[in-house]
Amino acid sequence: MKHTITRKEVLNSADYLIDVVAPNVAKRFVPGNFCVLITIPEGERIPMSIQKVEGDIITLYFKKLGKTSRELDTWKVGDSIYKIIGPMGSPPPIKKYGTVVFASDLVCGHAENWAMCEILKKIPGNHIISIQSFPTEADIYPDKELCEPVADEFILATEDGSRGVKGHYLDVLQKLLEERKIDQVFAGGGIPPLQKISELTKKYNVPVYTTVRQIMVDATGMCGSCRVFIDGEQKLACIDGPMFDGHKVDWEAAISRLAMFTTKEAQAMDCLNEKMKGVK
Amino acid sequence: MAIAKRVPMREQDPKIRITNFDSVPLGYSAEEAVKEAKRCIQCKVPLCETGCPVRMEIKNIIQLIADEKFEEAFFLSKKDNAVPAMTGRVCPQEDQCEGVCVLDKTGQPINIGKLFAFVADLARKKDLNEELKIKENGKKIAIVGCGPAGITCAVDLRKLGYQVTIFEALHMAGGVLQYGIPAFRLPRDVVDYELSYLEKIGVDLQLNQIVGQNIAFEELKKEYQGVYIATGAGAPRFLGCEGEKLKGVYSANEFLIRVNLMKAYKFPDWDTPIICGNSVGVIGCGNVAMDAARCAKRLGAKKVYVLYRRTKECAPARNEEIHHAEEEGILFREMIAPCKMFGNEDGWVTGMQMVKTEFKGCDKSGRPSPVYIKDSEFVIELDTVINALGTSPNRLFLSNVEGLDTHSWGGIKTDENFMTNIPGVFAGGDALTGGSTVIEAMGNGRDAAEAIDKFVTGDA
Numbered sequence: 063m064k065h066t067i068t069r070k071e072v073l074n075s076a077d078y079l080i081d082v083v084a085p086n087v088a089k090r091f092v093p094g095n096f097c098v099l100i101t102i103p104e105g106e107r108i109p110m111s112i113q114k115v116e117g118d119i120i121t122l123y124f125k126k127l128g129k130t131s132r133e134l135d136t137w138k139v140g141d142s143i144y145k146i147i148g149p150m151g152s153p154p155p156i157k158k159y160g161t162v163v164f165a166s167d168l169v170c171g172h173a174e175n176w177a178m179c180e181i182l183k184k185i186p187g188n189h190i191i192s193i194q195s196f197p198t199e200a201d202i203y204p205d206k207e208l209c210e211p212v213a214d215e216f217i218l219a220t221e222d223g224s225r226g227v228k229g230h231y232l233d234v235l236q237k238l239l240e241e242r243k244i245d246q247v248f249a250g251g252g253i254p255p256l257q258k259i260s261e262l263t264k265k266y267n268v269p270v271y272t273t274v275r276q277i278m279v280d281a282t283g284m285c286g287s288c289r290v291f292i293d294g295e296q297k298l299a300c301i302d303g304p305m306f307d308g309h310k311v312d313w314e315a316a317i318s319r320l321a322m323f324t325t326k327e328a329q330a331m332d333c334l335n336e337k338m339k340g341v342k
Numbered sequence: 343m344a345i346a347k348r349v350p351m352r353e354q355d356p357k358i359r360i361t362n363f364d365s366v367p368l369g370y371s372a373e374e375a376v377k378e379a380k381r382c383i384q385c386k387v388p389l390c391e392t393g394c395p396v397r398m399e400i401k402n403i404i405q406l407i408a409d410e411k412f413e414e415a416f417f418l419s420k421k422d423n424a425v426p427a428m429t430g431r432v433c434p435q436e437d438q439c440e441g442v443c444v445l446d447k448t449g450q451p452i453n454i455g456k457l458f459a460f461v462a463d464l465a466r467k468k469d470l471n472e473e474l475k476i477k478e479n480g481k482k483i484a485i486v487g488c489g490p491a492g493i494t495c496a497v498d499l500r501k502l503g504y505q506v507t508i509f510e511a512l513h514m515a516g517g518v519l520q521y522g523i524p525a526f527r528l529p530r531d532v533v534d535y536e537l538s539y540l541e542k543i544g545v546d547l548q549l550n551q552i553v554g555q556n557i558a559f560e561e562l563k564k565e566y567q568g569v570y571i572a573t574g575a576g577a578p579r580f581l582g583c584e585g586e587k588l589k590g591v592y593s594a595n596e597f598l599i600r601v602n603l604m605k606a607y608k609f610p611d612w613d614t615p616i617i618c619g620n621s622v623g624v625i626g627c628g629n630v631a632m633d634a635a636r637c638a639k640r641l642g643a644k645k646v647y648v649l650y651r652r653t654k655e656c657a658p659a660r661n662e663e664i665h666h667a668e669e670e671g672i673l674f675r676e677m678i679a680p681c682k683m684f685g686n687e688d689g690w691v692t693g694m695q696m697v698k699t700e701f702k703g704c705d706k707s708g709r710p711s712p713v714y715i716k717d718s719e720f721v722i723e724l725d726t727v728i729n730a731l732g733t734s735p736n737r738l739f740l741s742n743v744e745g746l747d748t749h750s751w752g753g754i755k756t757d758e759n760f761m762t763n764i765p766g767v768f769a770g771g772d773a774l775t776g777g778s779t780v781i782e783a784m785g786n787g788r789d790a791a792e793a794i795d796k797f798v799t800g801d802a
Contacts, residue, residue, distance in 0.1 A: 063550075086556045100513060106604065106613040107513075129613060145513050147550045279604065279614070280521070282511050282552065283738045284576040285596035291587060296580065301738045315587035318689035322589040326615030333610040 065143040068119060073203045074196075076126050077169045078135060084146040085118035093177035094153020094305050097122075098281045100145040101134055109150070109278045109300070111250070113173035114180070120146075123173040129330035136338075150281055154271045154305050158187040160245030163238065164209075165193040165231035165259065171251025172203065174273055178248055180212040191215040191238070195231040199224035232258055239266040249273070249308070253317050260308030272308035274299050274316055277323060291315050346449025349378040351456055356669040360639050363525045363607060366666055367431075370453075370460040372412070379407035381445065382452050390439040390454060395785025396429075396494070398422045400439055400454060407457055416465040417472050419458055423784070424497040425490075425536040427466060428519055430459030431528055433781045434660050466535045474543060479503035481798055484566040486553045486739060489517020490780045491771025492572035493537070494787030495794070496545045502795055507566075508540070509551040511738070514603060515540070517574055518780065521603040522595075524633050526640070527663075554742025568766050568794045571754060572787065575772035577734040581625070585683025590619060590691040594626070594634040594730035601637045619725030620644045623694055625680055627657035631730035632664065635672045638726065646672050647722070651679040651699050651712040675722075679714060683727060693723045735773050751776060759793040760786075768794055 069081035087097045091112060097120065099108045108130055114121040124131045134143075162182055166175040175192055183190045192213035196202045198220050210216040218226035219234050227234055232255060238244060239262070249259045250273040263270040276288035281300040288299035291312035297303065352368040353359075359366055370378065388401035399418055406415035419426040435441070435455040443451030464470075483499050485492045488510035496506045514520045515537050519528060540547055553559055562569050578593030580586050597616070600606040604614035618641040624631050627650040638646045650657060653676045654664055668674070681695040698718035701710035735752040747755040747763040753776045754769040756762050762769050770790040771783035 086550070090556055090558070102613075104605070104608075104612040129610075145550055147511075147513070147552065147556075149555055150552070279596055279599050280512060283736055284521070284578065285599050286578040286580065286593040287596045289580075289586075296582075296586070301741070312587070319587065319589060321689075323615050323617065326609065326617065330610050330613065330615065 065146045067137060067139050067141050067143065070137070070139055071204075073123065073169075073207060074201045077123060077203070078126070079113070079121055079123050079207070080134075081119050081121050082143055082146065083118050084120045087112070087146055087148045088115045088118050088120055091115045091120070091149045092153045092156060093174070093181045094156075095149035095151045096304060097146055097148030098150060098278075099130075099143060100147075101130055102144050105144060106130060107147075107279060107281055109275075109281055109304070111170040111173040111177075111273070112149075113176045121173075123169045125169040128327055129334045132331070132334055147281075150300060151304055152302055154248075156181055156185070158185050160187065161189045161191065161243060162246045162248065163191045163193060163235060163244055164213075164248040164250075165195075165235055166249065166251045167195045167231055167255055168251035170275065171249070171273065172209075174248075174250040176209050176212055179209055183212055183214065189214050191217065193217045193219060193231045193234050195219040195221065195229070195234065198222050230255065232262060235259065236262060239263070239268065244268050246271070248305075253313070253320060256308060257311075257313035257317070260311065260313065264309050270308040271305045272311065273304050274306050274311055275304060276316065276320060289319075344383050344445055344449070345381045346445075348381075348450045348453050349374045351453065356671070359526065360670050363640060365529045366526050367456065369463055370456055372410070372460075372464075375407055375457055375460045376410055378453055378457055379404045382408065383445070385444060389442040389444065390452075393438040393442050395438070395781045396423050396788055397785075398458075403461070404452060404454070404457065407461060412461055412464050413470060415461045416470060419461060420472055422788075424494055424539060425519075425784075426458050427462030427532045428528060428536055429781050429784070430455045430457075430462060431532070432519075432523060434779055436661060438781070462536075463532070466532070471542065474501065476501060476544065477503045478505070481505065482507070482566045483568045483570065483794060483798075484509065484562045485570045485572060486562075487511075487517060487572040487574055487771070487773070488515040488547065489572060489574045489771060489783065490519065491574070491773075491783040491787040491790070492517070492570065493540065494784040495570050495572065495770065495791045496540060497543065498788055498791035499794060500543050500545050502791075504795075504798075505546070507546040507548060509553050509557065509562075510547065510549050511552045512603065513550055515547055515549065518576070521576075521599045522630065522633070524598070524602055524637055526636065527633070552738070554739050559743050563764075563767065567798045568768065570790055570794060571739070571762070571767065571769040571773055572771045572783075573736045573739045573773045574783075575733045575735045575775075575777040577736050577752075578729065579731045579734060580729055581680055581731065583680060583682045585685060585691065585694075587689075588683055588685040588691040589689050590617065590725055591683065591727045592729065594624070594630045594728050595733065597634050597637065597728050598630070601641075607637075607641060616641065617726070618643055621724050622646045622726040622728065623722065623724040624648050624728045624730055626650065626730035626732070627652070627654060627659050627674075628730060628732065629659050629663055630732075631728075632659045632667050632672075634728045634730050636667055636670055638728070639670050639672060643726070647724075648672055648674050649678055649680060649694075649696065649722070650674065650676050652701075652710065653677060656709050677712065679712065681719060684721070691724060691727050693721050694727060695719055695721050733772075733777055735776060759797070760790040761793065761797065766797065768797075
């Protein structure tokens, strides 16, 4: 199976999207699932959130952060990704919740925001509020990539107030929770804010599903690298998650474990930089 | 009178081999193999064959080697065993064929494993292929999982004329042969070559296909006359003790998958990293523990401890593996059990509290049972901990199959013909037993192939 890139667009100075042919993943994808990417034969197996599925094509959001995403950023439409595997994971129930908020502040979270809002909006009885927050105006994605069309209400926020509502999604959500009845919150993106949103929603007694990103190797339940602790019980983000009840997640462990390979990631980046220097 | 001693196996020097992932045994030369085969007294009733899970004609193969008919010996091995170069290396022969060899009573048993590896290696170098005339029967079988059980079942059914498709979740075939067993025990050119046999005989191998995720199990049941579930036991077990959240704590599976499947020892040329400290504690003393410990040594760890609650004499690891580990400087700490792990403020593991054990009585398998000695706790400093406590059946596939009967521990239930409670759906290998050896799983695959054939042809 050839996973050809059919579109590549800039989202902001650090983020970009690609459309890629992956009928195997597209066929049975449900929001809450993720896929595993191996860009080159020597590559890592990297879990990726999926923003959208159209026919055989899936849309993925990347941040130029690590070696793989930096390298992939140099690829062009027509290039092929070595392997794309999935859909993986156990999505939360796709059902009528009532008033739903999806909040996101980072690339993967923004992708999940779109996918989940789009499907939940189709279910009668759901009212979907999408919150997307960015540090500042320059970081905001192009209009057509924002979640406005897939939500009933859309709130754009910037932390410095340069566009939209001022604040992080946590500030926006807090206000909403004070003013209105919210039945279910979803959140994805940076992990420390997910811990905070879990504390916040707990205070208001509103359930929250959070995407607990962890380091995965095989992503099929065999390595245990992505183990998370839910109410003290060990679960695997790859097959039991990655969306979990945020009120039950051991966030300290999740935040700590996610940083296990930072020194190696830096080493890989250095090597890539050397390699790219050679190319120029 | 037979020669008592084996022709010794030449091996890489321990000092050198701990700096590479190349094969430890160097293999017999033709001359050595013939000499070793000639020690065989060709028993009237070959006990060795009774101990072989895939029922190889061991006695005749050894005679052919003794007669220097290496090609014939290879074809005779291949008749009952799709991957003889691999089993020759990883079978626990001392518990099977070699364990019952009559020469064991007066000297050393025939080195059956290494003889068979010699023949298969020679065939690989010459790319010898048997002439197979497969008579297509037009029937389709799906196999879930391309490990030892799935491979063996696929080959046997293909030879009977079935169209066989194997669905493998990972991006490489082989199961534990690929992700679990390190290259210094099972060189990757051997693995790749023997697995290429599947495609040579026309088995359709579908990688990256996760039944239950991107393909519905119901689809398989509709499209195929029979389904064989060989999803293995690859789910790691943890101690469940304090400190398991710490960084630097691995399951043996994670450690080995990073090294073997993802080639982390080639980082940063390969992308997957591994962090192996200077003071590594491996908990458990099975073959997987030996593999993890020996990989850690090769990754540069100064001290690698095997921490075991019994003595190594009653360990599940093969003698050969323990012997090789000791030669490589792995330190065995016996009669101690783990209590909890400690970490620093950055969340990295720094050590483990252990407790001394003593034997009291025996368990069901007859092994002495260790019990904790009161107030004997002590701390061992470690910066990497590897849990090698065994594995459980993989949950991912099973959680996606509605109505399949399983045991409370996760193993699949079958009748005496390996059929599950779903008609036409069979199961085998570690998914059934919860974890055994490569060759046991292969034996299981053979038996299942026979049962599936009987079921599909209505001969049951």
